[in-house]
Amino acid sequence: xxxxxxxxxxVEEALRRADNICAERGLRFTQQRRxxxxxxxxxxxxxxxxxxxxxxxxRIAAIKPPxxxxxxxxxAENGLVHRLDSLKAFIGCSHPLKHRECYFLICTDCGEAKxxxxxxxxxxxxxxxxxxGFRAEHTTLEITGECRDCRDTH
Amino acid sequence: xxxxxxxxxxVEEALRRADNICAERGLRFTQQRRxxxxxxxxxxxxxxxxxxxxxxxxRIAAIKPPxxxxxxxxxAENGLVHRLDSLKAFIGCSHPLKHRECYFLICTDCGEAKxxxxxxxxxxxxxxxxxxGFRAEHTTLEITGECRDCRDTH
DNA sequence: ACCGCGAATGTTATATTATAACATAACGTT
DNA sequence: AACGTTATGTTATAATATAACATTCGCGGT
Numbered sequence: 001x002x003x004x005x006x007x008x009x010x011v012e013e014a015l016r017r018a019d020n021i022c023a024e025r026g027l028r029f030t031q032q033r034r035x036x037x038x039x040x041x042x043x044x045x046x047x048x049x050x051x052x053x054x055x056x057x058x059r060i061a062a063i064k065p066p067x068x069x070x071x072x073x074x075x076a077e078n079g080l081v082h083r084l085d086s087l088k089a090f091i092g093c094s095h096p097l098k099h100r101e102c103y104f105l106i107c108t109d110c111g112e113a114k115x116x117x118x119x120x121x122x123x124x125x126x127x128x129x130x131x132x133g134f135r136a137e138h139t140t141l142e143i144t145g146e147c148r149d150c151r152d153t154h
Numbered sequence: 155x156x157x158x159x160x161x162x163x164x165v166e167e168a169l170r171r172a173d174n175i176c177a178e179r180g181l182r183f184t185q186q187r188r189x190x191x192x193x194x195x196x197x198x199x200x201x202x203x204x205x206x207x208x209x210x211x212x213r214i215a216a217i218k219p220p221x222x223x224x225x226x227x228x229x230a231e232n233g234l235v236h237r238l239d240s241l242k243a244f245i246g247c248s249h250p251l252k253h254r255e256c257y258f259l260i261c262t263d264c265g266e267a268k269x270x271x272x273x274x275x276x277x278x279x280x281x282x283x284x285x286x287g288f289r290a291e292h293t294t295l296e297i298t299g300e301c302r303d304c305r306d307t308h
Numbered sequence: 309a310c311c312g313c314g315a316a317t318g319t320t321a322t323a324t325t326a327t328a329a330c331a332t333a334a335c336g337t338t
Numbered sequence: 339a340a341c342g343t344t345a346t347g348t349t350a351t352a353a354t355a356t357a358a359c360a361t362t363c364g365c366g367g368t
Contacts, residue, residue, distance in 0.1 A: 028335085030345070049325070064348065069326065074345095085239035086294045088325065088354095105288045118282050124275050125297065132270065133302030134259045140240045140296040143279065148287030182364085184316070204353070218319065223355065228316095242325095242354065311368080318361065325354065332347070338340085 004044070011041045014092055018080050021096060027078060036071035037092070040081050045112050046089035084113060086142045091115070103141035109150040158198070165195045168246055172234050175250060181232060190225035191246070194235050199266050200243035238267060240296045245269070257295035263304040 004010050018037055022029035039052045049068050056063040072090055075081040079096045083089070084104060091104075094115050101122035105114040121141075129136040158164050172191055176183035193206045203222050210217040226244055229235040233250045237243075238258060245258075248269050255276035259268045275295075283290040 028344075030334095032346075062347090064346095065326070066328090066348085067346070070346080085296070103282075105283065105286055105290075107288075108291070114286065114288075116282065116286065118278075121278050121282055124272075124278050125295075128257075128270065128272050128275055129259065129297055129299065132259055132268065133305065134261075134268075134297070134299055135305060136259075136297045136299040137262070138298045140294060140298075141279075142239070142294040143283055143288070143290045143292070144294075145283065145291040146289045151287065151289060182315075184363095186317075202353085203355080216318090218317095219355070220319085220357090221317070224317080309368105311366105313365090313367105314363105315365100316361100316363070319359085321357085323354100323356070325352100327352070328350085330348085332345105334345070335343085337342090 007044070010044070011038060014041045014080075014094075017096060021078065021080070025078070027074075032067060033071045033074055036068060037075055037080060040072075040075070040090055041092045044092075046084050046087050046091045046106075048089050052090075082115070084142060085140050086144065087113075103139075103143065105147065106142055106144045107147035107150055108144055109146050112147060114147065161198070164198070165192060168195045168234075168248075171250060175232065175234070179232070181228075186221060187225045187228055190222060191229055191234060194226075194229070194244055195246045198246075200238050200241050200245045200260075202243050206244075236269070238296060239294050240298065241267075257293075257297065259301065260296055260298045261301035261304055262298055263300055266301060268301070 015034065015038060018034070019029060021027075035056065036052060039055050040047050042055070049065070049072060052072075053063060053065060053068045056068065072081060072083075076083055076090070079093055081090050081092055082102070082104075084091060084106065087106065091113050093102075095117070098117070101117050101119055102115055103118070103121065105116060107113075125139055125141075126136065169188065169192060172183060172188070175181075189210065190206060193209050194201050196209070203219070203226060206226075207217060207219060207222045210222065226235060226237075230237055230244070233247055235244050235246055236256070236258075238245060238260065241260065245267050247256075249271070252271070255271050255273050256269055257272070257275065259270060261267075279293055279295075280290065
């Protein structure tokens with residue numbers, strides 16, 4: 001499990017960062033998008049699109065899937081969330097200003113996904129793409145297994 | 155696009171390899187599983203589960219989704235096919251005896267997915283997992299972009 | 309050959325994830 | 339206010355995947 005003294009601080013920080021980033025880039029960070037980002041951040045772990053939908057539903061009336069997916073698309077395009085392909089889920093980006101060299105360590109036990117950066121890894125990936133004459137646009141790198149905490153517990 | 159003089163040779167080779175591997179491991183390589191593997195190999199590219207279902211449908215009567223997914227699960231568990239999470243599709247494994255250090259270069263233009271091996275990459279991934287106290291079980295590494303052939307054409 | 313067990317398949321139904329297509333509203337610029 | 343662009347609402351449905359239970363198949367033991 002992820003530890004943070006006050007998770008509300010994490011959420012607030014994420015929203016503040018998003019405010020700033022969108023302001024800088026002249027993007028419209030609407031109430032919907034903000035709300036969806038807030039719900040993504042409700043936990044530190046991966047969140048399903050339909051769980052977000054359900055939570056929106058209970059607060060505001062009659063939100064439909066396209067609304068959620070559009071917001072998630074916007075957030076993902078701008079690096080504020082990531083889609084974890086292997087889980088069909090979304091997770092808030094913990095460092096949206098430099099999220100090109102990221103990968104995820106996903107624990108099958110506790111369900112947490114840790115976002116990591118490693119330029120060495122990015123270098124090897126670039127190099128190997130290059131050797132294949134391949135122009136890389138996007139990399140999905142998700143490692144599933146058991147995290148330190150869960151190993152220690154067992 | 156992938157080049158092979160006679161694609162039927164690729165398919166036959168893949169099936170023969172599968173026969174051998176299953177025999178060695180005492181696995182039941184049933185007609186269904188064989189047929190599904192054959193259909194996965196019908197092209198060199200990624201194949202959707204429901205496309206396999208449709209093709210089976212037209213030949214044999216009334217095959218249902220669970221049949222296809224079960225066969226694909228069997229094949230994936232035994233390293234004969236890979237699921238490409240970012241595409242929600244499946245692709246035949248071109249070297250099923252050593253498929254632990256693999257990644258895919260997926261071209262968004264022609265749709266081909268090239269399976270590559272690179273132990274250096276595997277080393278960096280292992281190392282970085284280890285540094286995080288993470289016991290890695292499975293790695294999804296999919297790089298999307300533009301392949302050499304498509305770059306040359308444009 | 310028959311039995312019995314576990315593995316594989318059949319079958320029905322449904323869950324889950326995601327998008328197409330078109331209508332309306334909000335927003336900023338002139 | 340009029341306009342174009344961007345965002346949202348709305349309806350419907352597409353695409354992907356699995357649960358749950360019934361039946362059949364293949365194989366080892368007798």
